Each structure stands twice: as C-alpha cells, then as structure tokens.
Amino acid sequence: MKTKWILGSFLLFSAIISSQAQTIEIMEKQFENAPIRDLAIETYLRDNQLFDVKVSPEGIYYIKSKANPEGKKVNANDYVTVHYTGKLLSERIFDSSIQRGEPITFKIGIGQVIQGWDKGIPLFLTGEKGTIFIPNNLAYGDSEVGGVIPANSPLIFDIEVLETMDNATYMEHQKVLQQKIQAEAEARIAKQGAIDKSIIEQYAKDHHLKLQYLPSGLAYYMTEEGKGAQVKVGSIAVVHYTGKLLDGTKFDSSKDRNQPFNVSVGSNRVIQGWEQGLPLFKAGGKGTLIIPSTLGYGERGAGGVIAPNSVLIFDIEVLEVK
Secondary structure (H helix, E strand, C coil): CHHHHHHHHHHHHHHHHHHHHHHHHHHHHHHHHCCCCCHHHHHHHHHCCCCCCEECCCCCEEEEEECCCCCCECCCCCEEEEEEEEEECCCCEEEEHHHHCCCEEEECCCCCCCHHHHHHHHHCECCCEEEEEECHHHCCCCCCECCCECCCCCEEEEEEEEEEECHHHHHHHHHHHHHHHHHHHHHHHHHHHHHHHHHHHHHHHHCCCCCEECCCCCEEEEEECCCCCECCCCCEEEEEEEEEECCCCEEEEHHHHCCCEEEECCCCCCCHHHHHHHHHCECCCEEEEEECHHHCCCCCCECCCECCCCCEEEEEEEEEEC
C-alpha cells in the first residue's frame, strides 16, 4: 500500500514537472517569435514563474489576470479610463492611480502617454485586469524620470481597463459633466451668497452702518461724493485702497506703500467686487465696499491671509479717472 502511494506521488510530481516544462517551452517559443526581445523582462518572468505571458507584435509582454469576453475593445483615438500601479523590475512602486483613488483618462494613439501604454492598453477589453511589461524603448528609453525611474528601465504596470469611449461619446460625456459641475458650483455660490448676506447685515447692524446693495449682494456706502468723471467700463481708475477682514485685520493697502493702483475697469484683472463696485464712484469720491466672498476670493481664499469664503472690506478713494 505504501509503495503504491509513493509511486502515485512520483507519477503526479512527474506530470507536474512535465506540464511545467511544456509551458516553459511554449513561453520560450513566444519569446523567440517576439520582434524585439527584452532579456531583463524575460529573466524577471522566468524567475517569478510567470509562464502564461504573451507577447504582442509590438513587443509588449502581457498577462491577463481577469478576462472579460463581453468587454468593449479599445480602439485608436478612443478615450480610455484606466486604474494602474507602475513598478520597476525590482517591484518598487513609482506611481499608482489606486493609491490616489483616481483613475487616469487619456486618448489612445496620440502620444499623451508612453508608447508602451498606447500599444499595451488596447490588448485588454474593458473590465479586464492584468499586467503589461514594457521594454525600456517603449517607456522612457535612456531618460531618467523624476528621480524614481532610472534610465533604460523596463516597466511593469498592473492595470484595469475601466471604460472606453469614442471621441463623440467622450465629448458628450464631458459636456454633461461640465454642466453638472457648473450647476453644483452655482448652487454652492447661491448658498454661500445667502450666508454672506447675513454676515454683512449683522456687521452693518453692529457698526451702525446704512448700506446700499447691488443685486449681486455687493454692499457699499459713500463717505464723500466725487465731483469728477464717473468710473465706467473701459476707463482706468487710479485708486488708493485699504483691504481688511471683518475683524479689522488689514491685509493690503496702497496707502501704506504710497503707491496708487491703476485698474482697467472691465478687463477682469481684479475681483468682481471691484469690477462692480468701482463704477459707483466718481473721481474724488471716497467710500467703502463690503464684498461677499462670492465676489471676492470665494472658496479658494488668497495668499494664506484671506481664508476661504471671507467677506472683505475695501476702503476706496478714486484719485483720477482716465
């Protein structure tokens, strides 16, 4: 009984060895038929016993770990969306969309990515996963990249093809996406505008100010009416100003620099609060603009001094209108 067990194990072991040898032989024949061989990649594949590798006519070595026969083919000039992790043959990771939590979308065949991607990604259908091994001549060649990819490095990319779209479909998709983004931004602005209005009204009450408002939400009051030319779109207003936060913190002042500021009104080189507020003045006029964040620096803030969604106060003096 023991002899039979030993014999059976030996036969099974022999069968495994024979099958593995046949697989290696098939792989070696593929290597022989490759138009351009990369010995470093082939050594890596043998050392890691990755025997199910295939080689494309362009010289891309690849393995599919998840097939999807029902997936869509990636065609030239398609926009394709891919998750990936990039590695050197040492297994060192140099980039990963998965770690960032955001896949990459690019157009196939126009040089937006390395040749190895342009030629390797179309080997997969949407919904498929696998690995492409890119010879250095289809990667970055003799260039060193970013201090992380040495010159003449073959590259490994674990990939998942998520989606592919032709040009017309992609453009329509982008149009819908931009409309959605715009709608969401407008909703945020409207919400913030209501918050800003409440803040400005409370500030006016606390400081006993009688404010006037533009439909946009810009608040203002005049301390001295000008007698010169009216500021209008297309004119250049020469102004002195002091910018403050609601708590009185001064963040900028032309007076401190003793250098008036020239504003080409209507050129959108200043915040919208200024674009809308300066035409309220005449030369020689003085007043104060209280600017909602939506007409100031919005959600971004500015310079590490102006926090996001900050209402701003500008004391304005128009010296000249050109």
